[in-house]
Amino acid sequence: MTTIRDVAELAKVSTATVSRVINSNGYVNDGTKKRVKEAIEQLNYLPNDVARSLFKGRSQMIALFVPDITNPFFPELARAIEDVTNQYDYTFVLCNTDNDIVKKIDYLNALQQKSVDGFIIVSSSLMEEHLKNIQAPIVALDRSISSDISSVTVNNRVGSRQAVKYLKSLGCSRIAHIAGPEHVDNAIYRMRGFLDEVKHEGWFNSSYVVSGAYNFEMARKATVNLLTKNPEIDGIFAGNDLMGAGVLNAAASLDIKVPEDLAVIGFDGISLGEKVTPALTTMAQPIYDIGTRAAEILITQISTPDSTVTAEEFNVQLTERQSTQ
Amino acid sequence: MTTIRDVAELAKVSTATVSRVINSNGYVNDGTKKRVKEAIEQLNYLPNDVARSLFKGRSQMIALFVPDITNPFFPELARAIEDVTNQYDYTFVLCNTDNDIVKKIDYLNALQQKSVDGFIIVSSSLMEEHLKNIQAPIVALDRSISSDISSVTVNNRVGSRQAVKYLKSLGCSRIAHIAGPEHVDNAIYRMRGFLDEVKHEGWFNSSYVVSGAYNFEMARKATVNLLTKNPEIDGIFAGNDLMGAGVLNAAASLDIKVPEDLAVIGFDGISLGEKVTPALTTMAQPIYDIGTRAAEILITQISTPDSTVTAEEFNVQLTERQSTQ
DNA sequence: TTGTATGCGTTATCAC
DNA sequence: GTGATAACGCATACAA
Numbered sequence: 001m002t003t004i005r006d007v008a009e010l011a012k013v014s015t016a017t018v019s020r021v022i023n024s025n026g027y028v029n030d031g032t033k034k035r036v037k038e039a040i041e042q043l044n045y046l047p048n049d050v051a052r053s054l055f056k057g058r059s060q061m062i063a064l065f066v067p068d069i070t071n072p073f074f075p076e077l078a079r080a081i082e083d084v085t086n087q088y089d090y091t092f093v094l095c096n097t098d099n100d101i102v103k104k105i106d107y108l109n110a111l112q113q114k115s116v117d118g119f120i121i122v123s124s125s126l127m128e129e130h131l132k133n134i135q136a137p138i139v140a141l142d143r144s145i146s147s148d149i150s151s152v153t154v155n156n157r158v159g160s161r162q163a164v165k166y167l168k169s170l171g172c173s174r175i176a177h178i179a180g181p182e183h184v185d186n187a188i189y190r191m192r193g194f195l196d197e198v199k200h201e202g203w204f205n206s207s208y209v210v211s212g213a214y215n216f217e218m219a220r221k222a223t224v225n226l227l228t229k230n231p232e233i234d235g236i237f238a239g240n241d242l243m244g245a246g247v248l249n250a251a252a253s254l255d256i257k258v259p260e261d262l263a264v265i266g267f268d269g270i271s272l273g274e275k276v277t278p279a280l281t282t283m284a285q286p287i288y289d290i291g292t293r294a295a296e297i298l299i300t301q302i303s304t305p306d307s308t309v310t311a312e313e314f315n316v317q318l319t320e321r322q323s324t325q
Numbered sequence: 326m327t328t329i330r331d332v333a334e335l336a337k338v339s340t341a342t343v344s345r346v347i348n349s350n351g352y353v354n355d356g357t358k359k360r361v362k363e364a365i366e367q368l369n370y371l372p373n374d375v376a377r378s379l380f381k382g383r384s385q386m387i388a389l390f391v392p393d394i395t396n397p398f399f400p401e402l403a404r405a406i407e408d409v410t411n412q413y414d415y416t417f418v419l420c421n422t423d424n425d426i427v428k429k430i431d432y433l434n435a436l437q438q439k440s441v442d443g444f445i446i447v448s449s450s451l452m453e454e455h456l457k458n459i460q461a462p463i464v465a466l467d468r469s470i471s472s473d474i475s476s477v478t479v480n481n482r483v484g485s486r487q488a489v490k491y492l493k494s495l496g497c498s499r500i501a502h503i504a505g506p507e508h509v510d511n512a513i514y515r516m517r518g519f520l521d522e523v524k525h526e527g528w529f530n531s532s533y534v535v536s537g538a539y540n541f542e543m544a545r546k547a548t549v550n551l552l553t554k555n556p557e558i559d560g561i562f563a564g565n566d567l568m569g570a571g572v573l574n575a576a577a578s579l580d581i582k583v584p585e586d587l588a589v590i591g592f593d594g595i596s597l598g599e600k601v602t603p604a605l606t607t608m609a610q611p612i613y614d615i616g617t618r619a620a621e622i623l624i625t626q627i628s629t630p631d632s633t634v635t636a637e638e639f640n641v642q643l644t645e646r647q648s649t650q
Numbered sequence: 651t652t653g654t655a656t657g658c659g660t661t662a663t664c665a666c
Numbered sequence: 667g668t669g670a671t672a673a674c675g676c677a678t679a680c681a682a
Contacts, residue, residue: 001382001460044458046434046437046438047438048379048440049435049438049439049440050375050384050438050439051379053439054373054375054376054379057326059375059439061439069400069403069404070397070400070401072395072397075394075400076395078394078421079394079395079421082421086428086431091435091436091439092420093416093418093419094418095417096403096404096407103411106411109371110374110416111416112371113372113373113374113375114378114384114386114416115373115374115375133369135326216596245600246600248602249600249602252602271541272597272600274541275541275571275574275601276600276601276602277573277574277577277601277602278577
């Protein structure tokens with residue numbers, strides 16, 4: 001590999017001068033600057049980032065932790081973050097944590113050892129105590145971690161109420177909910193929003209809430225069960241779109257017509273919802289915006305270490321498709 | 326941050342000894358080893374990987390380039406590679422290239438500057454000339470790059486012939502193909518496999534091949550067009566599952582019944598195929614295996630710099646689902 | 651405006 | 667068995 005020394009020799013200057021040219025730092029004569037640039041060009045020189053990182057204590061890398069890369073919600077989120085980080089000349093590192101606390105902590109340590117500059121984390125099992133040894137700034141995304149850590153989320157509870165109200169406005173009179181994992185805060189909020197709207201209805205009973213663990217297959221099975229036992233159900237609010245797709249699949253396998261006999265609404269607004277038939281109505285999150293915002297907040301915190309903690313909440317929006325009309 | 330020097334002072338030894346303990350390198354007295362380990366424990370010391378990388382010239386990082394992270398095929402592939410790299414104590418870096426040659430080159434340079442140890446690349450636009458300045462080993466995955474670069478692929482052409490034969494065996498007598506991008510080698514092989522089976526058929530004409538660019542929406546539109554102009558078509562072979570989903574969507578919008586009036590088969594075997602209704606029959610790649618294998622080959626090449634170039638080809642397998650039966 | 655010298659944290663070589 | 671020290675490639679403080 002060619003080093004700054006090679007460039008210095010070729011340009012007949014010291015390494016300090018080369019460094020000044022590279023970083024546009026301090027005074028350097030136009031003539032020598034030109035000579036240095038030519039030498040750089042000629043040698044095809046690229047500075048060694050590892051040496052830079054060692055000196056600076058920073059690596060120009062930002063990491064994103066997601067629980068499950070195969071849930072399409074997260075690649076869409078990752079895209080947004082990647083765009084922003086690239087724009088600010090950071091290298092983007094995507095880590096799949098499998099919701100495994102050990103894997104998360106391993107990643108945290110490995111990346112901290114590499115002087116990663118900041119973390120954007122989607123996690124419900126990571127607590128403040130796990131993060132106390134982490135020096136780099138952290139932004140929680142999609143799920144909050146603690147009041148000391150900035151977060152970007154959506155109005156899950158209100159959005160879920162909207163979803164149920166919408167089903168009611170279509171004439172649904174027996175509405176069920178496929179819930180996400182019990183330990184995930186946004187899943188809890190979505191369930192609460194659902195309950196807010198139905199718990200005082202005469203027809204409601206607790207068997208109308210079943211768990212689908214934010215997973216297609218679990219949701220499919222749960223729905224088959226649910227609809228077999230309770231054929232009177234005419235509306236389902238799925239806690240996310242992946243499970244919404246599972247509901248549609250279950251309905252098809254039971255020969256239940258959607259939307260005629262059963263209206264289905266999901267949550268998230270991932271593109272999978274447009275690919276299934278019938279297309280899935282959903283409470284869409286502004287996925288790209290929340291990803292972008294999280295990245296911006298993180299980058300601000302990196303450059304301004306004593307910036308204040310913020311908790312931003314975005315609104316979800318009803319996107320009507322075939323599964324409800 | 327606590328350094329090796331802090332540990333050395335606390336344990337009343339030199340940094341050299343601490344280093345020996347950390348790396349289980351050279352002789353060190355059991356008693357002092359114990360003292361050092363206690364000091365490490367007490368200070369919560371973790372070695373600085375940046376300094377290590379600088380010294381060693383290696384970073385223990387492996388990068389994967391994918392053209393489109395929102396195509397579910399690639400997250401599934403990434404999962405496999407991540408599993409292997411973690412197992413060998415590498416940090417895994419996922420890069421989304423958007424099929425953009427500039428972005429790819431930027432990533433290559435940025436990562437080479439970070440002393441990344443190796444690359445696994447899915448790309449059809451990256452040529453040998455772009456890679457000539459890259460020191461680290463490279464493995465091409467899903468698409469080959471050049472005969473000098475190891476690759477892991479599948480038998481696209483033969484697999485495609487199987488797909489078409491299968492449609493014929495079901496009684497299809499007018500079969501069309503939704504093709505992938507023209508500049509992607511596996512898309513070309515899949516089209517050739519299709520043509521191998523149909524070009525001598527009396528009914529075949531070139532308007533039965535349309536482009537869907539490995540993209541859901543493009544495939545959907547192309548299919549609507551195709552089926553409107555050629556209502557006699559009773560079988561479609563989509564170049565990948567994402568486009569297969571587009572075909573199903575188009576058929577539904579035209580009120581064409583699948584599989585009764587139209588049989589549809591895709592290629593890839595991504596989980597999306599199980600989520601759509603009807604579920605998509607496909608020529609399934611062993612996604613996890615090819616990812617795993619690519620990672621293993623790369624890691625071998627990293628540790629054995631003069632290992633030989635290999636080109637491994639896996640077989641695809643018919644997975645029958647509702648869209649054909 | 652430019653050069654010299656030092657340190658970032660680690661590992662490996664060479665003494666002892 | 668253990669310690670002192672040079673080196674990895676770079677950026678900065680300080681001199682000149």
